[in-house]
Amino acid sequence: MLPYRDNRLTYIALGIFFLIVLGYAYYEARGLLFGPAISVRSEVNETHEPFVTIKGQADRIASLSMNGKIIPVTEDGVFGEPYLLSPGYNRIVLDASDKYGRTRRRAVEIVYTPAAGSGQTPDTTATSTSSSTIEVAPQQQ
Numbered sequence: 001m002l003p004y005r006d007n008r009l010t011y012i013a014l015g016i017f018f019l020i021v022l023g024y025a026y027y028e029a030r031g032l033l034f035g036p037a038i039s040v041r042s043e044v045n046e047t048h049e050p051f052v053t054i055k056g057q058a059d060r061i062a063s064l065s066m067n068g069k070i071i072p073v074t075e076d077g078v079f080g081e082p083y084l085l086s087p088g089y090n091r092i093v094l095d096a097s098d099k100y101g102r103t104r105r106r107a108v109e110i111v112y113t114p115a116a117g118s119g120q121t122p123d124t125t126a127t128s129t130s131s132s133t134i135e136v137a138p139q140q141q
Contacts (some may be wrong), residue, residue, distance in 0.1 A: 032100055034060065035098055035102035036059070036062075036096040036097060036102060036103065037059040037060055037104065038058040038061075038096050040062070040104065045109065046111045046112075047085070047111070048113060049085075049112075050081070050084060050112060050114070051082065051083075052110065053066070053081065054066065054092060054108060056094075057076070057077045058073060058094075058096050059094045060098055061097065062097055062099045063096070063100055064096050065095045065096075066083070067093055068095075085110060087112055088111065088112065089110075090112060091108070091109050092107065093105060093106075093107050094107070
């Protein structure tokens with residue numbers, strides 16, 4: 001008699017073992033499979049405040065930059081960076097790259113219109129202590 005039996009319990013145990021191994025391999029390979037992820041709302045935001053903070057979350061990244069400037073990101077992928085708007089249309093580009101060299105680009109579009117009584121004209125810039133926050137929505141998978 002052989003040291004093991006060809007029974008149903010042995011096949012079930014081996015099947016569960018290989019499913020666990022495949023699940024773990026998928027979990028570890030998702031960075032390679034999906035690449036970096038950042039999400040941005042596609043609509044154009046309008047604000048009357050010249051100073052905004054771009055906040056959001058990026059997943060599976062090695063570096064994140066905003067308009068070419070590297071910005072800090074926490075271990076959880078959360079970031080927040082202040083930005084001074086110029087009057088009119090502003091386009092803020094977020095570029096993420098992962099450790100495999102894959103990149104992802106998203107843009108935030110903001111229209112800044114100075115308040116009617118603020119005394120600002122489109123040709124000048126002024127410093128203001130008030131600010132707005134533009135949220136970058138987390139990506140749904």
